Structures are given as C-alpha cells and as structure tokens.
Amino acid sequence: MKFAKALAVTTAFGLAVGSAHAADMANDLTLVSWGGAYQKSQQRAYTEPYMANNSGVNVVWDESSAEAVAKLRAMNEAGNVTWDLVDVVAADAIRLCDEGLAMEIDPDTDLAAAPDGTPASEDFGDLLVSDCFIPQIVYSTTFGYRTDLVGDTPPTDICAVFDLKAYPGKRALEKRPINNMEWALLCDGVAKDKVYDVLATAAGQEQALKKLDTIKDQTIWWSAGADTPQLLADGEIVMGSTYNGRLFSVIEEQKQPVAMLWDAQVFDLDGWIIPAGLPADRLARVKDFVKFATDTQRLADQAKYISYGPARASSAPLVGKHADLGIEMAPHMPTDPENAKNTFLYNYEFWADYRDDIDAKFQAWLAK
Template identity: 35%
Template sequence: MRRSDLVLLMVAMIAAPARADDLTIVSWGGAYETAQNQAVIAPFAAETGLDVEVVVYDGSWTALAERGVPEGWDVIDMLADQARVACAQGLLLKTDPGALFAPEALADFTPFAPDGCAVPQNAYARVMAFDDRAFSGVKPTRIEDFFDTDRFPGPRAVQRSPDGILEWALLAEGVPPEQVYGLLSTDRGLRLAFRKLDTIRDDIVWWQDPATPAEMLADGRAVMAAGFNGRFFDMAQRERAPIDIVWDGRVIGIEVWAIAADTDAPDAARAFVQHAADPATMARLATQIPYGPTRRSAFDRIGINRDLGVPMRAHLPNAPQHVGRALVRDSGWYANTEDLRQRRFRDWLGDDD
C-alpha cells in the first residue's frame, strides 16, 4: 500500500460510519502507552474517524499463542525477537514491505528495514545508570565499571534474567561489540560471561519489575543499576532523582508493529502501521518519551518535551551524538536461544539463589 493508497483508504474510513470494534491495538500500558496514545494513536483515530481500542498484554509471543491470537486483536506492539518467533508460528499477518512503503522510505529505516511480519517503530536501550551521590569523585563512565567493585563499591541492581547482562559481561572482558553475539552462541562464550558475573555475584540485588532499578537508585538500595533508559529518564527528570545514565555498552532493542494473522480489519491495520511509521509520527513519540525513532529522517523533527522543558534528542538511546560502545539486540540470537540461555542462567543461580 503506497502513500496515495493510504490517503484514499483514510478518506474512505472518514466517510464510513465508525464501529465500536474498528481497530484494536495491543500495547504495554503505563507511561509508554500514554505517550503512544497522545503521539500515535489519537492522531490516527482523529484523522480516520475510526474507533480505536487499546488493550494491554505482557509483551510475549506466548500471549498470542496460548489460545491463538485473542479475537479482535489487530495491531500488536512487540519486541523484534518476539515478533520473529510469532511470525514463524503463523500468528502474524505477512505483508510485502514494498507494498507498504516506497523504496526511499524503506532505505530510511535504521538499524534494519521492515520485514514480512514487522515494521520497526522505536528504539529503547538497556543501560547502566548510577546514583550520583554514591561517588563524590570519579564517576562510572564505561560498562567495565559495573563489574569493578574495588573502584566503585556498592550493590548493583540487575534483572533476574540473563538478558543484557551477558552482553555486558563480554564487553567488560574486552570482546568487541560486533563479536559479542557470535561468542555468546558458543559454550566458551557463555562460560566466559558467567565467569565475569561471578565477580559481582555477592553485590547483586535482583529486580523483576522494570520500574524497580530506578527506584533502587533513588532510595539508596543500589549504587548502580541495569535497566531501561526510559525508566531512568523519568526518575531523573520527573522525580529529580540524582541519577546519571552511562551510554557506553547500551544494548539497543527495537520495538515493532505487527498485525495479527486473523485480524478482521487488515486494511485499517496496515493504514495504522503506515501512519505509525511516518517520520513525523515517530518524532512526536520521541518528543513525548525517550525512545528513538527507527527512521533517520525523524531525528531532525524531534524537539523539546513541553511538560519537562527538556530537549529530547540527547536522551534517545540511538541518538547519533552518543559516544561509547553500543550493541543492537540480535533478535535472531534471542529468538533461537531462549531455552538455552534461561537454563544456563538458572544453573548459574544455583538452588540457593
């Protein structure tokens, strides 16, 4: 569907009477969904005249698979690796990217273009952050500092999961970013990563809720934390907590839009995905919340968050001005190693943890 076709479809939608079940969008809830509604969903509903309902799920492909995709779901916000698995399971509608976007638009996507089941929509990152009050002199500046308890003593808040921390362990061992996932695909790489984790085992405080690491830094339960850039941003900017983000070693994840295989509104779903992937729409979202656009042409459109008075480009994980090492989360590796990495992580934790 080209842009001209989208315009015609929107005209038809505006002319047609809206139904209560016109389009159901599945997202993650919280501040992210609020920003998404303001920047993406509400403008689409206003432009098309469609009734758009938003429902919340846990983000996993298994939520789609347990009883088939729940009836009425149309467009789903997913992590790229989860969409990859769901696509292979036949849970998502396959669409030719060339039918949705012109060649110049496809070339504008970064770090990768749409595929048959998913359209990249924003970038988030797993980052290291620290309590500025904990270090009066030298501050942490690189991912190696997360594992250096001599120079930077104190508890480290880490998700009770192998995700992200294994990449950091290899980076801290000097593995170049471009070799990390290849090495983690071997037994030697996994043993090296868990050996590095052994060096901070006694300093780890675990978290499960993504809101927790920022709270731990704010209330002094941890001096460093692994977590998501948006959560640290909110705690620092909205709550004025003395939290600093270290961009070195960031693991950039990509969220995508996918369409349920059994959607009752495929044309409206495709129109929404095109709207959401427009550079102006991506820029509006990034101005609301610090998740970066996945199209290069969107960056120059990102301005100041009016509620906070903060220029947002500096807080985006994929902003071109950030220095330090970065990895793009390898969706293929994550999709293919889920059972293996979870099993090895449980073995490392041991029965007493």
C-alpha cells in the same frame, strides 16, 4: 522482502489499507506494550490523536510485551488471539514471524510514504529487520547510577557494574540473559567483535554466567522497565540497567540524583507486529491505525515525550523540544554522538536462534 503471504492475507480479507470503510472496522483495539513512560509516549503521540480523528474507537492497553512470545504461542494454541497489535523488540518479532504467529507486511502498501513521497521501505531502510516487523523507535538498554552513592569518581566504564569494591551496593539487572551475557563477556576480556562467537558455545555461556556469579548476590532482578528507575529513585540500588527513555524520565522529569552510564549501551529496535489470523474487521482497524501511527509526523511526535530515536529517516529532522519540559531532545537520544562513543551492536539473528535455549540455562542459573 517476502510479501506474498501478506498480500495473500490482504486479498483474502479484501481489506487492503485505505479501502476499508469505518463501518467495516472493529471499534475496539487492544494494544500490547510495556507500560510506564514509553507507553505514555505512545498514548500521547499515537492513540490520542487517532481517537480524536476516529470517534467511537476504544483503545485498551495490555502491558504484557515482556511475555508477548509465550502468550501469543498460548493464544494461538487455544485458537483465541485476543490481542490486535503487539509492541515487541526486533528479536521477538523475528521469532514470531518465523513461527507464523505474526503477519507479514508490505511496507509500501501498509505504511505511509514520507512527506516527500519516499516509499516507506526506503524511509525505514535497514530497520525493517523482519518481514513482520513495523519499526517505531531506536532505543538502548544502558545503566543509570545514583550520583550521591558513587563517591568522587562516577563510573564511566560498563565494567563498573562488576566492580563491587569501587562501587559497593546493590545492582539491578533484567531477569533475562539478553544484554547481561554480552556485558559479562565484555568485562571478562572478550573482544567486542567476538562476543557472539563465544556466546554461541556452551563454554562461552558458562563463562558469562560465571562472571555474573560475581555480582549475583548483590543483584535485584527486574522484569518491568519501570523497576530500575523506581529502585534508583528510592536509593535501593547504586546502579541498574533499563531502557534509556526510562532513565531520561527519572533524571529530567523527576529530577532524581541519577546520571547515565552510556558506555556499551546496547542499541535495539522496538516496533509493532500484527498477530496472524485476525478477523477481517479487527485487521482492518489495526491496519488503519498502524498506517497513521507510524507515519513521519507521529514517530517524530513520540520523541517529544521520551528520548527514543524515531525509526524513520524522515522523522529525525522533526525531532525538537520535549513537549512539557521545553528541553532539546536530540542530546538525550542514544544515537547522539556524545552518547554513542562506545556502543554495542545487538545481534537480532543470534537471539532469535538461541533465545529459548539460553533462556532455559539462565533461569536455571538464577534458581540456584
């Protein structure tokens, strides 16, 4: 890990974690996340206990994580970064780090050790995919379907999404190329271990878009993670993609006639980045909050409210029952063996390198 920059920034501000007094910290904290059930789980597991321990702190939420890269670029250009801590997927963290828009961190200084003293760098391990990334959860993007609209043979294969004859009706897909392009190639005969090789070529990108063309006029495109659960609950779609925790909410909490299609679920990581160049008092507050919010207990606590796996190894044994429903959460995690029989491994580096170009091509295709 390249920690020199992070250490230089910390030294310049004189605010290594644990050394700042409350009087040196800003009281306002603007957090950027995704809204919905996920953000509520962060509030209950992270911000509510933090505010209880730190009187006078005011947390403001902004639900702009889907647009984080573009907005941080614009803020940086204007010289006015108003966000303090931003929740992003790993590929976006890599991009923001590469562009100098996110601050590099030293896990063993900036994050708490495990209860047994294991350094954070070992506890998070391979999930520290960028020098600027602070992991929170392992989640998956997968499909939910209406159990009352799929007939007597519920879908078990990802390619049911492209089968309008067997499963007529509207679908919901995210309004971006990520995951959609991979699923399209898988269902057009590309071997799982060749998907990114094919997608790196112009011909492969056209192949994926051609496959998506087959369901384009039956697709509702979503931007917010809460969209697909609502569309499913309203019966407006037969099946749709979203984050597994959102589907857990609509199935277990709302008791809607919805089930999970785990096949070819795409594992991904979500976590925090600290915007580069924060003033000293804001940086001190952010680092104090991050050290608290990503410790072993807090990450385990989040799993009481949503079915995402905690990113620390030491948190996993602490995952128990849902705080309100009383059901065991382990079987609802994307990493559960029954759910992970056929997963697709998301390639962070690929999307960090190709995202802007493929995004432009995908949006042009959508506009046709």
